[in-house]
Amino acid sequence: MSPVQKTPTIYDVAREAGVSITTVSRALNKPDRVNPQTRARIMEVIDTLGFVPKAEARARAMRRNGRIGVITPFFTAPSFVQRLRGVASALAHEHYELVIYPVDSVEQLQGYLASIPIVGNLDGLIIMSLAIEDQDVRRLVENAMPAVLIEYLNQELHCIVIRDEQGGYMVGEYFLRKGHRCMGFIGDIEPPERYAIHPVRLRLQGFKSVLEQAGVPLSKEYIKQAPYTPEGSRQAAYELLTMDKRPTAIFAASDIQALSVMKVARQLGLKIPEDVALIGFDDIDMADYVDLTTVRQHLDESGRLAAELLLDHLKNPKPILQHITLPLTLIERATA
Amino acid sequence: MSPVQKTPTIYDVAREAGVSITTVSRALNKPDRVNPQTRARIMEVIDTLGFVPKAEARARAMRRNGRIGVITPFFTAPSFVQRLRGVASALAHEHYELVIYPVDSVEQLQGYLASIPIVGNLDGLIIMSLAIEDQDVRRLVENAMPAVLIEYLNQELHCIVIRDEQGGYMVGEYFLRKGHRCMGFIGDIEPPERYAIHPVRLRLQGFKSVLEQAGVPLSKEYIKQAPYTPEGSRQAAYELLTMDKRPTAIFAASDIQALSVMKVARQLGLKIPEDVALIGFDDIDMADYVDLTTVRQHLDESGRLAAELLLDHLKNPKPILQHITLPLTLIERATA
DNA sequence: TGCTAAAATGAAAGTGCTTTCATTATTCTT
DNA sequence: AAGAATAATGAAAGCACTTTCATTTTAGCA
Numbered sequence: 001m002s003p004v005q006k007t008p009t010i011y012d013v014a015r016e017a018g019v020s021i022t023t024v025s026r027a028l029n030k031p032d033r034v035n036p037q038t039r040a041r042i043m044e045v046i047d048t049l050g051f052v053p054k055a056e057a058r059a060r061a062m063r064r065n066g067r068i069g070v071i072t073p074f075f076t077a078p079s080f081v082q083r084l085r086g087v088a089s090a091l092a093h094e095h096y097e098l099v100i101y102p103v104d105s106v107e108q109l110q111g112y113l114a115s116i117p118i119v120g121n122l123d124g125l126i127i128m129s130l131a132i133e134d135q136d137v138r139r140l141v142e143n144a145m146p147a148v149l150i151e152y153l154n155q156e157l158h159c160i161v162i163r164d165e166q167g168g169y170m171v172g173e174y175f176l177r178k179g180h181r182c183m184g185f186i187g188d189i190e191p192p193e194r195y196a197i198h199p200v201r202l203r204l205q206g207f208k209s210v211l212e213q214a215g216v217p218l219s220k221e222y223i224k225q226a227p228y229t230p231e232g233s234r235q236a237a238y239e240l241l242t243m244d245k246r247p248t249a250i251f252a253a254s255d256i257q258a259l260s261v262m263k264v265a266r267q268l269g270l271k272i273p274e275d276v277a278l279i280g281f282d283d284i285d286m287a288d289y290v291d292l293t294t295v296r297q298h299l300d301e302s303g304r305l306a307a308e309l310l311l312d313h314l315k316n317p318k319p320i321l322q323h324i325t326l327p328l329t330l331i332e333r334a335t336a
Numbered sequence: 337m338s339p340v341q342k343t344p345t346i347y348d349v350a351r352e353a354g355v356s357i358t359t360v361s362r363a364l365n366k367p368d369r370v371n372p373q374t375r376a377r378i379m380e381v382i383d384t385l386g387f388v389p390k391a392e393a394r395a396r397a398m399r400r401n402g403r404i405g406v407i408t409p410f411f412t413a414p415s416f417v418q419r420l421r422g423v424a425s426a427l428a429h430e431h432y433e434l435v436i437y438p439v440d441s442v443e444q445l446q447g448y449l450a451s452i453p454i455v456g457n458l459d460g461l462i463i464m465s466l467a468i469e470d471q472d473v474r475r476l477v478e479n480a481m482p483a484v485l486i487e488y489l490n491q492e493l494h495c496i497v498i499r500d501e502q503g504g505y506m507v508g509e510y511f512l513r514k515g516h517r518c519m520g521f522i523g524d525i526e527p528p529e530r531y532a533i534h535p536v537r538l539r540l541q542g543f544k545s546v547l548e549q550a551g552v553p554l555s556k557e558y559i560k561q562a563p564y565t566p567e568g569s570r571q572a573a574y575e576l577l578t579m580d581k582r583p584t585a586i587f588a589a590s591d592i593q594a595l596s597v598m599k600v601a602r603q604l605g606l607k608i609p610e611d612v613a614l615i616g617f618d619d620i621d622m623a624d625y626v627d628l629t630t631v632r633q634h635l636d637e638s639g640r641l642a643a644e645l646l647l648d649h650l651k652n653p654k655p656i657l658q659h660i661t662l663p664l665t666l667i668e669r670a671t672a
Numbered sequence: 673t674g675c676t677a678a679a680a681t682g683a684a685a686g687t688g689c690t691t692t693c694a695t696t697a698t699t700c701t702t
Numbered sequence: 703a704a705g706a707a708t709a710a711t712g713a714a715a716g717c718a719c720t721t722t723c724a725t726t727t728t729a730g731c732a
Contacts, residue, residue, distance in 0.1 A: 007479075007480065009717090009718060009719090010718065010719065011718080019681075019682085020681070020682045020683080021682085021718090021719080021720095022681070022682055022683080022684095022720085022721085023680085023681060023682075025719065025720060025721085026680095026681090026720090026721095029720075033679085033680080033681095034679095034680070034681080035679080035680060035681085038680080038681085053718085053719075067435075075420075075421075075424070076417050076418065076420065076421040076424075078414075081412050081417050082412065084411075084412065085411075085412040088411070088412070088436070088438050092438065092440070097435055097436075097437070098435065098436045098437075098438070099403075099433055099434065099435050099436075100424070100433075100434045100435075100436060101433070101434075102424050102428065102434070104428070110367065111367035111368065114363075114364070114367055114375075114379055115364045115365065115367065121391055139379070139383065142383060230624070230625075256625075259622075259625040259626070260625065262625070262626075263624075263625055263626070263627065266627065266670075285566075286595070286622055286625075288566070288599075289566075289592075289595040289596065289598070289599050289622075290595070290598075290599070290626060291599065291602065334602075345687090345688055345689085346688065346689060347688080347689095355711075355712085356711070356712045356713075357688090357689080357690095357712090358690085358691085358711070358712055358713080358714095359710085359711060359712075361689065361690060361691085362690090362691095362710095362711090365690075369709085369710080369711095370709095370710070370711080371709080371710060371711090374710080374711085389688080389689070390687090390688060390689075392687095392688085392689095392718095392719090393687070393688040393689045393690090393717090393718095394688080394689055394690080395689095395717095395718095396687095396688085396689070396690090396717050396718050396719075397688075397689040397690040397691080397716080397717055397718090398689085398690055398691080398717085
C-alpha cells in the first residue's frame with residue numbers, strides 16, 4: 001500500500017480525484033455548484049483519505065474541551081504539585097484540559113502574560129506564587145480573561161492567600177510555650193528573581209515579632225538565608241547546627257527545607273526534637289511521612305478552590321471578586 | 337478618522353505601531369526576540385485596537401499546534417512528577433505547551449485515546465505507566481499521532497522502559513551479600529484498575545528468584561500486598577514489622593512505600609538499618625533527604641528522553657522506532 | 673446547424689498569520 | 703578605532719483554504 005500519510009489536505013483530495021482544489025472546496029461548501037458525478041467522486045476520495053478541513057477540526061476541538069492554564073514557577077516542588085493536584089481534581093469532571101506553563105525567568109512570565117490572554121485560547125488562568133504587575137493584570141482584565149491568583153494579592157482579580165505573618169507568629173508562640181529561648185530561622189528570604197514573591201519574609205517577620213514581644217529577640221546570626229535548593233538548605237542548616245551556641249529550636253520556612261535540616265542533624269548526630277526542635281511550613285505530604293511538625297496551609301485546597309472559582313466565573317460571568325484567606329493550623333508531630 | 341468596523345488584523349496593528357507585521361507576530365509569539373520598547377508599544381496598540389489573532393489562520397501558518405500532551409495516572413505521585421519535570425525541561429526551550437490529562441478510570445483513558453488523535457490539536461503524546469490496548473495503538477498510528485510510552489512496551493510505538501525484574505534481582509543480591517537470610521517485600525502487586533500496569537510484580541519476581549537461587553526462598557507471609565496509599569503501606573509495614581519472626585531486611589517496591597515503612601518502624605521503636613534494613617525503588621528526590629537506600633531508575637531522564645524522542649519525531653518524521661531501556665543503579669545510602 | 677445561455681471547472685488572487693532569510697543597527701573585542 | 707558578533711527588524715515566501723473571474727463544456731432552441 002501507500003506510505004503513511006500525514007493528515008491529508010485539500011490538495012491531496014484534488015489530486016486523487018483529478019480535479020482542482022477549487023472544485024473540492026466547492027463540493028464541500030456549495031455542493032449545488034458542482035456536477036453531481038464529480039461531487040460523488042470527490043466525496044469518495046474524501047472518505048477514503050479521511051480528510052477533515054483543519055479549521056473545522058480545530059473548531060470542534062475548541063468546543064468540546066475547555067482549557068484552563070496554570071502558570072507556576074518550579075512546578076515540581078512538592079508544594080506546587082499539591083496545589084496542582086487540587087486544581088486537577090476540581091477540573092477532572094468538568095471536561096477541562098489542564099495546560100501548564102512553567103516559569104523560570106521574568107521574561108518568560110511576561111511573555112506568557114502578554115500573549116496568553118490573546119493567543120492562548122484559554123478559558124481561564126490560575127497564577128501561582130508569582131508577582132504579577134499591574135499592567136499585566138490590566139491586560140488580563142481588559143481581555144476578559146478570568147484569572148485567579150494564589151499567594152499574591154491584587155484588587156482586580158480573584159485571590160487565594162494565607163496570613164504568612166500569622167504563620168510565623170504561631171511557630172514562635174509554640175516554641176516559646178515549649179520553653180525555648182534560643183531559636184533559629186532558615187528560609188529563602190531573598191528570592192533571586194524579580195518575579196518571585198516574598199511570603200517567607202513575612203513568615204520571618206511574624207516569627208521575629210513574637211520573640212521580640214517575649215523578650216528573646218532573634219539576632220542576626222540566627223537567621224539563615226538559604227536558597228530553595230537542597231544544597232543551599234543544607235549549607236544553612238549546617239551553619240546553624242554547628243554554632244557555638246546552637247539554637248534549641250529551628251523554624252524552617254518551608255517543609256522541604258526542614259527536611260534538609262533533619263538530614264544535616266542526622267549526619268551531625270543531633271537528635272530531633274531532643275537536641276533541636278524543628279517546625280516547618282506547608283504540610284506537604286512528606287511531612288507526615290517523616291513526622292515533621294509544621295504549619296499546615298491547605299495546599300490541595302488552595303488549588304481546588306482556585307479552580308472552582310474559575311469554573312464558577314466561567315459559568316456565570318458575574319464578576320463578584322473573591323479574596324479568600326485560607327486558615328493556618330499548626331500540626332503537632334514528632335519534631336517539636 | 338474613519339469608522340473602521342472590521343475586526344482588526346495584524347496588519348492594522350503593524351500600521352498603527354509603525355512596524356512590520358513580522359514584528360507584531362514576534363512580539364506575541366517570541367517576546368524575547370523583540371526590543372522591549374517596541375514590544376510595549378505594540379502591546380499597547382493591540383490593547384486599544386482589541387486585536388485577537390484568528391486561531392484558524394494561526395494554526396494554518398504554523399503547521400503545528402505547539403502542544404504536546406501527557407497522559408498519566410495520579411500525576412501527583414512523586415515519581416510521576418519527576419518524570420513530568422523531565423518532560424517539561426525538554427519542552428521548555430522548544431516552545432511547546434504541556435497539556436496534562438490525568439487518568440483515573442479506564443473510561444477516561446479510552447476517551448482520551450479515542451478523541452485526541454481525531455481532534456488532532458496535539459502534536460504528540462506521552463503516555464506514562466499505562467497499559468494501552470492494541471486497538472488504541474492502532475488508532476494513534478493510523479492518525480499519525482506521534483506517541484511515546486513510558487513503562488510499557490508496544491511494538492508500534494516508541495517506548496522507554498526499565499528492567500524491573502533486574503531491579504528486584506539487584507536488591508536481593510545486595511541483601512544476600514550483607515548476610516540477610518530473612519527478608520520481606522512490600523508492594524502494590526495488584527493494581528485495582530485494569531488500565532494500570534504491573535511493574536511491581538516483576539520487581540518481586542526478580543527479588544524472589546535470587547533468593548531462591550541462594551537457597552533462602554521468600555515465603556508467602558513475607559510478601560505483603562499494599563495499595564499505593566499511605567494507609568495501605570503503613571498497614572502492610574506494620575504487619576511485616578510485628579511478625580513473630582521479623583524479617584531483617586525489607587524491599588519496598590517504591591520509595592514512597594519505603595517511607596511508610598520508615599515511619600512505622602520509627603513508631604515501633606525499630607532502628608533502620610540495625611533492626612531492619614530497607615531498600616526502596618525509584619530514587620525520588622525525597623529518598624536523598626531521608627537517606628534511603630534505593631534502586632535508581634532515572635525518572636527525570638525518562639521524561640526528558642520521552643519528550644526528546646517526540647520532538648525528534650516531529651522534526652523529521654522518519655519513523656525509526658526506538659525502544660530504550662534505561663539502566664538501574666543501586667544507590668547505597670543509610671538504610672541498608 | 674448555428675448561436676446563446678447556463679453549467680462546470682480551474683487559475684490565480686486573496687485571507688491573516690508564521691517563518692526564513694537578508695539587512696541594518698548596536699554592542700563587544702582587541 | 704576597526705572588525706566581529708549579536709540584536710532588532712522587515713520583505714517576502716509559505717500555509718490550507720475560499721472566492722473571484724475567466725474559460726471551457728454542455729444544453730437549449732430557432
